[in-house]
Amino acid sequence: MLADYHVHSEFSDDSWYTVDDVCCDAVRLNLDEIRFTDHVDYGVKPDADHPELARPGDGKPAVNVDYARYFPAIELARERHAGDLVVKAGLEFGVQVHTIPQFTRVLEQYGQRMDFAILSIHQVDDQEFWGGDFQRGRTQREYNDAYYAEMLRVVERFSGYSVLGHMDLIKRYDPCGPYPFERSRDVIAAILERVIADGKGIEVNTSNFRYGLSDLQPCRDILRLYRDLGGHIVTLGSDSHEPAHLGSYIRYVMRCLGELGFTEFCTFDRWQPVFHPLPE
Numbered sequence: 001m002l003a004d005y006h007v008h009s010e011f012s013d014d015s016w017y018t019v020d021d022v023c024c025d026a027v028r029l030n031l032d033e034i035r036f037t038d039h040v041d042y043g044v045k046p047d048a049d050h051p052e053l054a055r056p057g058d059g060k061p062a063v064n065v066d067y068a069r070y071f072p073a074i075e076l077a078r079e080r081h082a083g084d085l086v087v088k089a090g091l092e093f094g095v096q097v098h099t100i101p102q103f104t105r106v107l108e109q110y111g112q113r114m115d116f117a118i119l120s121i122h123q124v125d126d127q128e129f130w131g132g133d134f135q136r137g138r139t140q141r142e143y144n145d146a147y148y149a150e151m152l153r154v155v156e157r158f159s160g161y162s163v164l165g166h167m168d169l170i171k172r173y174d175p176c177g178p179y180p181f182e183r184s185r186d187v188i189a190a191i192l193e194r195v196i197a198d199g200k201g202i203e204v205n206t207s208n209f210r211y212g213l214s215d216l217q218p219c220r221d222i223l224r225l226y227r228d229l230g231g232h233i234v235t236l237g238s239d240s241h242e243p244a245h246l247g248s249y250i251r252y253v254m255r256c257l258g259e260l261g262f263t264e265f266c267t268f269d270r271w272q273p274v275f276h277p278l279p280e
C-alpha cells in the first residue's frame with residue numbers, strides 16, 4: 001500500500017500542477033492512493049471569489065481554494081481513474097487562533113465533500129514564515145517559542161482536522177540553523193498529548209529532503225516522543241507542488257518509521273483513520 005497524503009494542485013496559489021496530471025503521474029508512480037490537500041490560509045488569503053483582496057505577488061493571486069470548482073474536479077478525477085488509483089479530497093488548513101471561525105465554517109459547508117484535513121501552522125498574527133516576516137525582529141528562541149505556542153493554542157481550540165502537518169515546519173525557514181529539540185520539548189509534548197487525546201494524528205512530510213533538512217520532518221526526536229506518548233496515527237505526504245515531488249521518499253520514510261518502532265501508517269476514510277502495516 002503506497003499513499004501520498006499531502007498533494008497540491010493548481011487549486012493552490014503556489015502550484016500549476018493540474019488535478020488530472022497529478023493523477024496520471026500517480027498511476028505511473030504505482031501509488032495506490034492520493035490525497036489532494038490544497039491550501040486554505042485565512043488571515044493572509046481571501047477566498048477565490050475575491051482575488052482583488054489578495055496580497056500582491058508575482059504569481060497567481062494568493063487566494064484560498066476555489067471550493068466550487070475544487071471538489072467537482074476531484075470527484076471527476078476519482079471517476080476517471082477508478083480502478084487505477086484511489087483519489088480523495090482533503091484540504092490543508094493553515095490555521096491561526098483568530099481564523100478558527102472561518103475554518104469551522106468551511107467544515108460546516110464542505111465537510112461532507114472531503115474526509116481529511118491537515119492542520120498546519122503556516123503563519124502567526126498573519127505573518128508568514130516562508131518569507132521571513134515572522135522571524136524578523138525576533139531571536140531564534142522567540143520565534144520558535146511563538147510558533148509552538150500558537151500551535152498549542154490552536155490544537156486546544158480546534159479539532160476539525162485529521163493530522164498535524166509538518167510539525168517542525170519553522171525549521172524549514174530558520175535563518176539561524178538547527179534549534180535544539182530540548183528547548184521546545186515541553187511545549188511539543190503538550191501539543192502531542194492534546195493531539196492524541198483528541199484522536200488525531202501527525203504527518204511525516206517528506207519534503208525535508210528537497211529543503212535540505214538534516215532530519216525527517218518532524219524530526220526523529222518528535223516522532224519518538226509521539227510514539228512514547230502513545231501516538232500511532234501517522235500519515236505520509238510529499239507536499240508535492242510539481243511532478244518531480246509527487247510520491248517522493250514515501251517508501252524511504254516508511255522504512256524510517258519502522259526503524260523508530262512504528263508498525264502502521266494511515267490513510268483516511270470518512271474522517272476515520274485506516275491502518276496499514278508498514279513494510280518489514
Ligand SMILES: [Zn+2]
Binds near residue numbers: 092166
Ligand atoms: Zn504546509
Ligand SMILES: [Zn+2]
Binds near residue numbers: 006008092
Ligand atoms: Zn502543503
